[in-house]
Amino acid sequence: MFTTSLGYDHRYRLIDWDTGKSLWDIPCPGDHGHALAIGLTPRLVIFAVGELYKPGPWRGTQLVVREGEKEWIRAFYAISVKDGSLVARWQAPYPRRLSTDDRDSFLRLGDRLLFIISDEVVEFSEEEIISKKNGWQ
Numbered sequence: 849m850f851t852t853s854l855g856y857d858h859r860y861r862l863i864d865w866d867t868g869k870s871l872w873d874i875p876c877p878g879d880h881g882h883a884l885a886i887g888l889t890p891r892l893v894i895f896a897v898g899e900l901y902k903p904g905p906w907r908g909t910q911l912v913v914r915e916g917e918k919e920w921i922r923a924f925y926a927i928s929v930k931d932g933s934l935v936a937r938w939q940a941p942y943p944r945r946l947s948t949d950d951r952d953s954f955l956r957l958g959d960r961l962l963f964i965i966s967d968e969v970v971e972f973s974e975e976e977i978i979s980k981k982n983g984w985q
Contacts, residue, residue, distance in 0.1 A: 849886065849893065858883065862893070862929065872932030877925035884922070887954030887961050889974050892935060895925045896952050896963060901943035919943035922952075924963075926977045926984070936977050936984040 850861045858876040860883075863869070876883050881897035888894075901919040923939040955962045961972045977984050 849888065851883075860886075860893075860895075862932065871930075874927065874932045877927065877934065877937075878923055881923065884952040885954050885963070887963065887972065888929075888956070889961055889972070891929055891974055892977060893927045893929060894954070894961070894972060894977075895927065896954075897923050897925060899923055936980050938977075938982075938984045 850863060852859050852861070859873055860876065861873040862871045864871055876897065877895050878897040878899050881899040883895050884898050885896040886893065887896075898920045899922075901921045921940055921943050923937060925937050926935040927933070928935050951964075951966060953964050955964055961974075963970045963972060976982055
């Protein structure tokens, strides 16, 4: 897995190490988001993406955003290792301000894939993602 960028255009390319051929080349998943971390399983590439939160009319734009701060939604995109297509997406139920204290990362322990931030650890299940359970769409 390689990443390239030209300005704010980030792309991700999966290379077959045995043949040296590019299997796929995709832009960062999501709506102009920024990849915070990338995790790998045998069948999936999972992107943790920070996307700018767009409040609905019921919240108003100034109620939660102050002094130029922006709120972000963390979303996860599961991409097929085979062809780079979107398998499933999951989005946090509420926005938050991302700070430098958040160091999003994935950790692989044996066959377990963990997503870690400063105050939480979540385990990902390939089967749950592929079958679109627990909020995966």
